[in-house]
Amino acid sequence: LLPDDDAVAAAPGRGALVLEAVSYSGSAPPPGFLAGRGVPLRQLFSRRLRWSVAGFAAAVLGLAIASIVTAGGSPLHATYLTLLDLFSINDPATEGPMSRQILQLLAGLIGLLLLPILFAAVLEALGTFRTASSLRRPPRGLSGHVVLLGLGKIGTRVLARLRELDIPVVCVEADPEARGISLARRLRVPTVIGDVTEEGVLEAAKIHRAHALLAVTSADTINLEAALYARSVRPDLRVALRLYDDAFATAVYRTLRAAHPGALTRSRSVSTLAAPAFAGAMMGRQILGALPVERSVLLFAALDVSLQPQLTGRTVAGVFRPGAWRVVALERSSGAESGLEWDLDPQYVLRPQDRVVLAATRQGLAELLARRPLPARP
Template sequence: MVICGDDGLARRLAVELDAVCGETVTVVLPSRHDEHGSEIDTLHRDPRSPVELLIAARPDEQTLRAAGVDRAAALALAYGDDQTNMMAALLARSLNPSIRLVIRMYNRERGRHLEQLLDRAVLARRDRSDMGAGRPRDALPLDTSTTVLSDADTAVPELVAAAALGPGHTLQVAGKVFRGVVRPAGTPPHASDLATLAIFSGTDRDDPRSEDSAETPGEDGTRLLPDTVASYHSQFTHGRLMLEEVTHDHVLETPADSRTVGGWLRDRFTHLPWKVFVSREMMSVFGVLAAVVTLLSLATYCTVDDIPLWKAVYLPLLDIFTMGDPATDESRARKVLQLIAGFTGLAILPLVVAATLNATVAFRTASISHPPTDGFSDHIVLVGLGKVGTRVLVRLRSTQHRIVVVERDPGARGVAVARELGVPLIPEDATDPRVLDLARVRQSASMLVLTSDDSANLDIVMAAREVNPGVRAVMRLYDDDFAATVSLTLRASYPDALTRSRSVSALASPAFAAAMMGRHVLGVMPVERGVLLFTVVDVAGHPALEGFSIHQAFARNEWRVLAVGAAGSAAVRFSSSDTLGGLHLPNRPDFDWRPSHGRVLRAGDRVVLATTRQGLDILMRGAMPAPGRT
């Protein structure tokens, strides 16, 4: 496999493929002397690691050939620039038409078009080959072609889950959301639990994916995909990793009246700072204007014969705003008053315009600020509305969580989104303790700090901890060593509170690694020193699945059938708008996530499996299961 990139995502993806997935990797980086290149260079020099390093400024044709793209199984293009990734993808497709391409794209629409373009090229080439051989055209196989992903999109579900639900790896399949949840020993089964994924060595475990998890396996070790008997007996003595379906019961619903039309209008308009239009400056300017109009109206009424009162007011207004006809045929007094009104208008109109503009600017600036009301509680405080924070906001709002947003830059991309969604917004610096009070951190349930500054994120979380020691805090930290130190220190200082540090590139790398391994891989879940892969497989042609019941098809420590559905005519596809583990199924088949153990798997079925790496290798080779299967 080949990885081309210029930032932390390429480095983390190389480590993921090397350490977790056991793949041979060639990494193309612009330098070996920066922090990313130096770590890959260390892996390259390790005789136990199959990682190769190639230094090249750009992924041109010569570089791709030197990296072995023409004979590689997969290529990940993880540069920070969309155009660079697009050009490299087109070159790679011409060098190796059958290579799996995994492309990092920020622009979702552009990524969708690129994915369709490259896949059409594969279909056209294979169609010509099949017609020449007399074979019918079929859909793309699961393991080929193009996958476009966004590191921000893939990280959003983990960040949302960490803040809204607590620790646990999230997975999305066919419109449903699942997560791996650790149940301590003695915890009774939950109605939302679907299957036991692992039995831990001790009585209790932290989130196995978190950066601060201790690696202290007991003498029995962690058992992946145990059988039903072992899982039942271990629930009283060992911690377990359970697959849980996330339902509406897990989310915090907004008050009923806020979802009505009246509640929406109230949220949108009642907080607006209308008082800026009756400020002292505005009242002074328009007071002077009113006084001038009154004086000129009285003078017109007294000096012009047979003029009604309304016209005595109307004419000076026309003169002041230079909208009246010249009084050439009027009396001398009328001509003088018109000149006075014109000069007065020249003097006062700039003041009126300036005061109105100032009030409008003040209104727009103040309308951004929408602090929560006094009764606001059990909400999520989101700090930072950049690329990641904006998508987290949209995801949280779609699940009806109550949110308060803090963003110091009024021009940030997420400010307009927050205003459109009617979310309480505080345009201030969150490092200011006063701002945390405005966000009602003391009454909040969770806090997400997603600015790009590690130090500022830590400052904000520590300040929030002082105000609310029990708040669930999730912060974005890039540096691994710094994140581990911070997590351990905060956990020691606040043992009863949940603190997690997350890196966008670290959260995104499993999805990119899964896509490089093939479209049948939905997600990767590290569990202590092991790893679980979530895959979708068509039963037809698999001697380990076809013709067996779900109970018989279970292989201890190798794979477990989680759900059964109908095999669609179209291939399983990743999409640039999908999240980590997301699936886009064109025919949207329904999966039965609680199938009967006696159900027999037929050739027309498609199953979702949790597998170990060894189990996936057996299934993909189409071999019979190893001896000792349950």
């Protein structure tokens, strides 16, 4: 973390690590048509039924054109007469011309064909609503997806984030009443209900054609067992594990990386990753956030230069300490220059009235704050 320019230049095969601001709405993607069930309009009726309706509409249009040609009149009036004949609510054309009588008989025949089409539409709509309330099964030809194991607190947020990124997901959950089941049902995400330790559960999630496995249940043994079994099915599978103990997560990461050097393996302790954020919140508003980098954490803090003797009177480049802290932004409070600046001049001298944003390691920030002078007592 926070290397100097010489260390970056001497490191072989490494690029530049930059920070990018990304927007995040913090909510699940908006549902489409029929928001309560999440059923798209194209899935409400089958393709065969849609073609039948299109053929029926073409027949009605043909009858209306034939009526215009034979009997004359406006297109609207001809269409109206055709629909009356179609639904058998028009008077019989016993005294009309022969062409009118033939068109009325054809319209009545097409009206009889309309009944099974309407009946099929009602049955398909009911079937679609019924299946929408149940969990979706993984499709047969699914590939390149992410298998998400666990739909608890962490799994639910991971599922929402993956769907925001439009990444195909297949969920595996042992508890049918888990927190994220309702979200998976609403988003129409394929879900397999079953114990991952049982044979055939990961196969049902198409693990052999998956792109990655995210094991985020609250049980370390289940996550580890699922990862080992998935690696036995596909050795090059990308795996991310949620483990409670960070030391155990480190050992698992090293073991899996040594056993499968060609695959990408990540093991993380949620409590360890969340600890700096909690510690930063306890330290006050000066801690803006915490960014996990592999197994380390980079903290961002806003500090007043007047309270930091190691910053006052020194240039932006001069206060940089490799592996400890670096000034990434500056807030000037004098006249028209007030505001937050990110494109800093390395030779700018920090003044006591300035306020800086630092990127620091936990040890570096602790050392910097420990040397802050105590306010004088009255």
